[in-house]
Amino acid sequence: MTQTTAIPPTMRAAVLTGQQALSVKEVPTPAYAADEVLIEVAAVGVCGSDTHYFRHGRIGDFVVDAPLILGHELSGRIVAVGADVADSRIGERVAVEPQKPCRSCRECRAGQYNLCRRMEFYATPPIDGAFARYCVIRDEYAHRVPDSMSDEAAALLEPLSVAITTMRKARVAPGSSILIAGAGPIGIICAQTARAFGAAEIIVSDLVPERRERALRYGATRVLDPRETDVATAGLDVNAFVDASGAARAVFSGIRAVRPGGVAVLVGLGSTEMSLPIEHIQNFEVTVTGIFRYTDTWPAAIHLVSAGLVDLDSLVTGRFDLDHAAQALESDLDPDSLKAIVRPGP
Template sequence: MTEETKSLRAAMPHGPGTHRAAVLHGPKDLRVEERPVPVPGPGEVLVRIAAVGLCGSDLHYYAHGENGPNVLRAPTVLGHEPSGVVVAAGPGAGHHEPGTPVAVEPAHPCGRCALCRAGRYNLCPRGTCFGSPPTDGALTEYLVAPEGFVHPLPASMDVRHGALIEPLAVAVHAVRRSGIAPGDRVLVTGAGPIGLLVLQVALASGAASVTVSDVAGARLRHAAELGAGTVGAAELTPEPARATALADPDGFDVALDCSGNGGALVGAIRALRPGGTAVVVGNPSAPVTELPLAWMQRQEMSLVTAFRYAGDFPAAIALAGTGRIRLEPLVTASFPLDRADAALTAALTDRSQLKVLVEPGLATASGALSGTRQEGQDRG
């Protein structure tokens, strides 16, 4: 343990060597507990968490105790979209000075398998991810992370908005996989946080126009404000003749489904021009049995999938740093750590919410919350 870490642990506000963490014990059983402050090991840094964005996987674990095949079997700290400030370093870690604001990449590969060596570490079969049981996540005051997965933020960026770099990296990776070229006409189905970030990254990549569809009018208003050329209600029951009322007469060049809805995905595919590309970004909530493969073959369309990111954090941070990607409009509510259960409930039940943040440093006294950082306030 370094002298700096010893001093840090002795100065903890909640007792010597302790900090708070929101621990999920079972469905809707979230408890804020005190735990020992983690100590950074070789090649690791200690990050004081500023904000954590809540994601769909967090909501599945909170509501049901599982997310797809992964099941909560022991108490686990959720959260995989953290930002914060480096406060200490373990042996051999010295690239980030204390006080450096950072976004933390949560998925950590083995680094040895063939996929990792090929640069596709997002597909590593032996990797772990913060907040994916049994690996503890970032709904906590302090977090230890490998230094190579801790990315400095520009001085111009609010460190809290660094919590959106993880979903932005998802969008960057998806657009990179799509092959969007300057002048392309793009369709994005699903105007949640990922869809709104894909919209912006597509425009930054040279798309001539981006059309966005969703079932929620409030989300479509966000899409229009963020640059969508056309917005409209999604068709969740695909029809071979006309998949969406938004369809470009000549068909879209690229369609990215960020909804996870099978009907929306098929509708997006039907809206493509011959030779177009469809990208599966949102996790399908059920098997997509109506996928028109024979029709796609006759049209020689490409179907591409995208999972997480691989080396996309620096590009995401650079884009956000230029101001070409607007992160703040996506943050619709903030909660203190001891109200993490309320944050999860709001994100789970309130369709008007986009990105809900948990901020461990946010004051908890009712009179201390004000303005745009008020607990649970809708900022959309």
């Protein structure tokens, strides 16, 4: 183990202790293994999953039944390394891929480590996240970022990785067309990423006028109000449909807007069960799939931001220190909010 500065034995962290109960506590600084690095956290983005755990205490089968530190969209600086990690990494600014697969299961061996059944993922019970001064990650999942990239943009490479995975699954290519349901944070990042992947037509639907207007500033070529336009029968005929809303009606209508041989990708968290237009899926051989996190996306994400193809900095609409992390988790109630950032610094 190598470190250049003294690491305190304890650190401040915002700990979820119950539904809508978050308090700043002094907790042990995490220990790091031989293949891991210790990171001083610079910025953490607030994700919809964080707010869901905060408000409801669970997401599906993942239940918060013990104190939990939230936050999995993060950047920071390496301050110490394990015995198997080069000392030269100390001091690097990094974006964190917040997962620890087992490396040995069938899915890991097939390169689908995001589907690892023994995955340890930040801020998913019982694994602590990054609303804290320090965190630990395996060496290969601490991705060096250029000095030109802000801490906040580096943290938001995580939701950008979701969008990159989505575009890959949707087979978005130069000249293709895509419909995105939902203009929240993921929908907006998906619109930008679709543009970066070369999509010629990017249609975004949302119920909220302000969100539709915002989508036009971030890559959408056209926006729709689904209350005024029946997406299913509007003749959109898109190559791909992406649901970033989780709304059952949006999913049903969006799939029907896909042309023969096209793809529908379900990203948004919605009902555990919903109706699908089976006749359309069968007769037009539409591929319907989901995404669950990501594999090998950070290099692409770093390139897209560094090349100016995706703008993450302007998505930040609120900044909070650790003592106000609860307010950050509630900031999505403001219709003008897009991404909140927590800075856990000392």
